[in-house]
Amino acid sequence: MTDTGAGEGTHTPLTERGTRTRERLIAAAREVFEQRGFLDTRVSHITRHAKVAYGSFYTYFPSKEAVFLEVADRLFEDMTQSSPVPPDPESSPADASPAARIRRANRAYYEAYLRNAKMMAIVEQVATFNEEFQEMRRKHRAVSVGRSAKAIERWQRAGLVAQDLDPEMTARALAAMVDHSLYLWLVQGDDPPATERLLDTLDTLNVRALGLPPTP
Amino acid sequence: MTDTGAGEGTHTPLTERGTRTRERLIAAAREVFEQRGFLDTRVSHITRHAKVAYGSFYTYFPSKEAVFLEVADRLFEDMTQSSPVPPDPESSPADASPAARIRRANRAYYEAYLRNAKMMAIVEQVATFNEEFQEMRRKHRAVSVGRSAKAIERWQRAGLVAQDLDPEMTARALAAMVDHSLYLWLVQGDDPPATERLLDTLDTLNVRALGLPPTP
Amino acid sequence: MTDTGAGEGTHTPLTERGTRTRERLIAAAREVFEQRGFLDTRVSHITRHAKVAYGSFYTYFPSKEAVFLEVADRLFEDMTQSSPVPPDPESSPADASPAARIRRANRAYYEAYLRNAKMMAIVEQVATFNEEFQEMRRKHRAVSVGRSAKAIERWQRAGLVAQDLDPEMTARALAAMVDHSLYLWLVQGDDPPATERLLDTLDTLNVRALGLPPTP
Amino acid sequence: MTDTGAGEGTHTPLTERGTRTRERLIAAAREVFEQRGFLDTRVSHITRHAKVAYGSFYTYFPSKEAVFLEVADRLFEDMTQSSPVPPDPESSPADASPAARIRRANRAYYEAYLRNAKMMAIVEQVATFNEEFQEMRRKHRAVSVGRSAKAIERWQRAGLVAQDLDPEMTARALAAMVDHSLYLWLVQGDDPPATERLLDTLDTLNVRALGLPPTP
DNA sequence: TATGAATGAGTTTTCATTCAT
DNA sequence: CATGAATGAAAACTCATTCAT
Numbered sequence: 001m002t003d004t005g006a007g008e009g010t011h012t013p014l015t016e017r018g019t020r021t022r023e024r025l026i027a028a029a030r031e032v033f034e035q036r037g038f039l040d041t042r043v044s045h046i047t048r049h050a051k052v053a054y055g056s057f058y059t060y061f062p063s064k065e066a067v068f069l070e071v072a073d074r075l076f077e078d079m080t081q082s083s084p085v086p087p088d089p090e091s092s093p094a095d096a097s098p099a100a101r102i103r104r105a106n107r108a109y110y111e112a113y114l115r116n117a118k119m120m121a122i123v124e125q126v127a128t129f130n131e132e133f134q135e136m137r138r139k140h141r142a143v144s145v146g147r148s149a150k151a152i153e154r155w156q157r158a159g160l161v162a163q164d165l166d167p168e169m170t171a172r173a174l175a176a177m178v179d180h181s182l183y184l185w186l187v188q189g190d191d192p193p194a195t196e197r198l199l200d201t202l203d204t205l206n207v208r209a210l211g212l213p214p215t216p
Numbered sequence: 217m218t219d220t221g222a223g224e225g226t227h228t229p230l231t232e233r234g235t236r237t238r239e240r241l242i243a244a245a246r247e248v249f250e251q252r253g254f255l256d257t258r259v260s261h262i263t264r265h266a267k268v269a270y271g272s273f274y275t276y277f278p279s280k281e282a283v284f285l286e287v288a289d290r291l292f293e294d295m296t297q298s299s300p301v302p303p304d305p306e307s308s309p310a311d312a313s314p315a316a317r318i319r320r321a322n323r324a325y326y327e328a329y330l331r332n333a334k335m336m337a338i339v340e341q342v343a344t345f346n347e348e349f350q351e352m353r354r355k356h357r358a359v360s361v362g363r364s365a366k367a368i369e370r371w372q373r374a375g376l377v378a379q380d381l382d383p384e385m386t387a388r389a390l391a392a393m394v395d396h397s398l399y400l401w402l403v404q405g406d407d408p409p410a411t412e413r414l415l416d417t418l419d420t421l422n423v424r425a426l427g428l429p430p431t432p
Numbered sequence: 433m434t435d436t437g438a439g440e441g442t443h444t445p446l447t448e449r450g451t452r453t454r455e456r457l458i459a460a461a462r463e464v465f466e467q468r469g470f471l472d473t474r475v476s477h478i479t480r481h482a483k484v485a486y487g488s489f490y491t492y493f494p495s496k497e498a499v500f501l502e503v504a505d506r507l508f509e510d511m512t513q514s515s516p517v518p519p520d521p522e523s524s525p526a527d528a529s530p531a532a533r534i535r536r537a538n539r540a541y542y543e544a545y546l547r548n549a550k551m552m553a554i555v556e557q558v559a560t561f562n563e564e565f566q567e568m569r570r571k572h573r574a575v576s577v578g579r580s581a582k583a584i585e586r587w588q589r590a591g592l593v594a595q596d597l598d599p600e601m602t603a604r605a606l607a608a609m610v611d612h613s614l615y616l617w618l619v620q621g622d623d624p625p626a627t628e629r630l631l632d633t634l635d636t637l638n639v640r641a642l643g644l645p646p647t648p
Numbered sequence: 649m650t651d652t653g654a655g656e657g658t659h660t661p662l663t664e665r666g667t668r669t670r671e672r673l674i675a676a677a678r679e680v681f682e683q684r685g686f687l688d689t690r691v692s693h694i695t696r697h698a699k700v701a702y703g704s705f706y707t708y709f710p711s712k713e714a715v716f717l718e719v720a721d722r723l724f725e726d727m728t729q730s731s732p733v734p735p736d737p738e739s740s741p742a743d744a745s746p747a748a749r750i751r752r753a754n755r756a757y758y759e760a761y762l763r764n765a766k767m768m769a770i771v772e773q774v775a776t777f778n779e780e781f782q783e784m785r786r787k788h789r790a791v792s793v794g795r796s797a798k799a800i801e802r803w804q805r806a807g808l809v810a811q812d813l814d815p816e817m818t819a820r821a822l823a824a825m826v827d828h829s830l831y832l833w834l835v836q837g838d839d840p841p842a843t844e845r846l847l848d849t850l851d852t853l854n855v856r857a858l859g860l861p862p863t864p
Numbered sequence: 865t866a867t868g869a870a871t872g873a874g875t876t877t878t879c880a881t882t883c884a885t
Numbered sequence: 886c887a888t889g890a891a892t893g894a895a896a897a898c899t900c901a902t903t904c905a906t
Binding site: 443445446447449450453484485486487488491 | 888889890891892893894
């Protein structure tokens with residue numbers, strides 16, 4: 001959980017009622033951001049949507065950026081928690097093959113992306129001009145890339161992946177491929193391909209690029 | 217070449233002098249955009265930089281968006297013209313191998329990206345909120361993805377690439393990989409890796425994902 | 433009462449204080465309009481005059497036009513309320529004669545015009561270019577012309593006015609005479625005649641045009 | 649012909665070609681004014697319409713007001729020349745009766761108004777804010793009111809009109825009636841009555857107000 | 865004369881943030 | 886805590902008029 005750094009004048013609510021108001025504002029903010037984007041969202045839109053007085057917004061957040069960071073933080077939580085599919089102990093050996101795990105991870109990420117597509121668009125928007133937010137995003141990316149790199153190294157040690165690949169660079173590049181493909185498709189609306197065709201292609205390219213044996 | 221559509225009051229210069237002023241404004245706009253981003257650029261910044269009167273801006277462009285489209289159009293021109301590396305007739309057979317061509321194309325794109333990194337950042341920014349611009353970008357992307365898809369098909373017919381890959385989807389995914397990797401690195405400044413390490417990884421993943429024979 | 437339609441961002445005040453500020457703005461607007469005309473009035477003039485911050489204007493009105501409509505609406509209220517002189521029950525029969533009533537109505541209208549001369553000038557100005565306002569004015573005129581037409585019909589049935597006159601057209605024409613005469617004199621400042629001389633003439637022409645018996 | 653007072657830098661054209669350009673500009677100005685009103689007309693509209701370079705406008709007129717005054721001057725010429733219907737020597741005695749002359753004058757004015765309705769609207773607009781123009785208009789009005797007053801006096805001496813009417817005031821009031829009625833109808837578009845019905849009413853009211861014998 | 869570019873003061877409107885109640 | 890009014894610094898854009906060629 002990234003520290004959103006509550007500043008002067010704003011404080012974490014103490015009373016039950018305060019907590020409720022704050023949550024209402026966060027929920028409203030997310031909905032409004034999704035509808036209008038960060039730039040076109042006015043604080044008044046958020047308060048109106050949350051059915052809260054204009055001034056109350058500043059009781060809980062020092063600025064528009066501040067709510068956004070909170071909303072984004074929760075979003076990242078959702079996006080990354082679902083990613084690392086825990087090894088299912090009950091699953092057959094085939095399910096545990098690297099190719100199968102990549103497939104499962106990709107599908108999970110796709111599901112999460114689909115669920116959050118609107119906010120992902122806003123996230124991209126804010127990332128283009130807000131440094132603080134860029135940093136937050138970089139950290140999240142580093143974590144998940146690190147995780148993938150670790151897996152690749154493991155597979156290299158197991159002789160499943162070619163030794164000449166740089167695990168870190170590879171993890172980055174493949175993550176960029178999946179991430180950006182989904183972005184262009186789900187957010188920018190590049191002529192929608194058949195879902196399965198795109199996901200299959202991503203799985204296959206991933207697996208072949210790494211030189212892994214295909215899923216049986 | 218996108219038609220920016222000169223409207224009421226704005227016009228294409230009819231004299232030498234007018235053309236010069238217009239060019240000065242475009243050049244200045246690009247520089248200012250690069251320095252401050254689209255959102256933080258004021259028309260006054262541009263005119264000051266171009267050393268023309270405030271009002272002169274509106275003699276040639278109806279809005280900040282309009283100059284931006286013109287600047288971006290030229291940028292895309294540069295980014296895509298360099299991409300399709302013409303087959304060098306004098307080159308050895310090895311240079312003409314698919315792997316070699318991919319490598320050359322990637323390098324060329326990298327060079328162009330490096331040259332235009334600052335503007336690519338702004339392009340990404342504007343793409344997050346300006347529909348007209350999104351459309352322009354989509355078109356450019358479609359053209360270059362189409363080109364790659366054609367090459368893949370050719371290689372499939374020659375038995376160099378597996379038949380089960382969807383050329384269109386594959387071209388998209390690989391383009392997304394290269395594009396976004398460069399973006400994260402050159403624009404977002406994700407801890408800069410050694411240049412060669414990243415480029416090599418991209419080449420290799422590309423080639424292996426397609427199942428092409430490696431460069432000798 | 434015309435609905436000025438509060439839009440996005442502009443609202444009807446909810447508190448005592450808000451109402452006061454809004455009224456201050458309306459009063460200031462009227463005074464400034466009177467002094468400088470609509471075209472030469474700046475929103476800043478109004479806020480300065482009302483001693484509120486520039487931005488406060490937009491808390492209550494979406495534009496200069498909007499306050500004007502409100503000011504004009506109140507003006508019309510005043511101009512027409514005074515018109516229909518209530519039949520004085522204590523008055524002698526002579527006072528109730530058509531000629532006497534016309535005379536009284538004209539005088540009342542003159543008083544109102546005098547009281548509002550400055551604003552009537554602005555009203556005329558705005559009527560020359562603002563469609564919304566033209567419509568509002570048309571409605572007001574229709575109401576008062578309708579009232580006069582009704583009276584003329586009554587007099588026709590009573591045999592006091594010639595049957596061959598079209599009540600509607602007649603009411604219009606006579607209203608135009610009185611209205612425009614006052615306008616040219618009080619607003620455009622056509623060489624000021626002796627008040628009584630003009631008013632008497634208007635009364636007389638009115639009465640004779642209708643063929644009514646003169647006031648005794 | 650009112651002197652429009654050509655100011656500094658502008659001069660009456662000397663060459664044949666110059667005269668043509670100037671006329672083109674005046675004609676274009678009238679058309680554009682009619683279409684968009686004075687306030688919404690830009691100098692560029694006029695030059696474009698006249699197919700003349702922007703700068704050329706200022707070769708012939710010192711300002712937008714200046715062309716307007718010239719256009720208006722010609723308009724007034726047309727409006728007043730048609731008014732004083734010359735006594736037709738061939739006409740029957742009945743045609744020369746005051747009632748007949750009033751009728752003819754009203755019809756002639758109506759024709760002229762109809763022909764120039766669009767410009768009359770603009771004239772009214774400019775009259776609300778331009779002092780110089782107000783003065784010009786006042787003079788024109790004085791001339792035609794004077795003419796009517798003279799006629800009334802003549803009719804009074806001939807015992808056709810009641811002695812108690814002030815000729816000047818009467819002429820003013822009746823002119824205001826006709827003028828404003830036509831304005832409200834032809835310019836402001838108050839629900840268009842049947843032409844004849846309005847004109848007849850105006851004639852009749854005029855004649856009866858003066859106490860003239862009706863047309864046979 | 866004719867042409868078209870250059871100028872820049874002037875206005876409206878927006879909206880995040882601060883205050884008073 | 887809640888409420889809603891108050892604030893005022895921006896910024897974009899217009900367009901009559903002046904200039905340079």
